[in-house]
Amino acid sequence: MSKFDNAKCPKCDKVANNRTEVETLFGIRNNSGYEMVQSWCKECRG
Secondary structure, three states: OOOOOOEEEEOOOEEEOHHHHHHHHHEEEOOOEEEEEOOOHHHHHO
């Protein structure tokens, strides 16, 4: 399992099951060359 599998928003419980869904629903940020999944989905961060 990678860090891009089963990402879940703690506010609305939306789930992304693969990297493509993570990029679409959550977004990925780069922190000093290390990719991290945004904690909250884009709608909840909105």
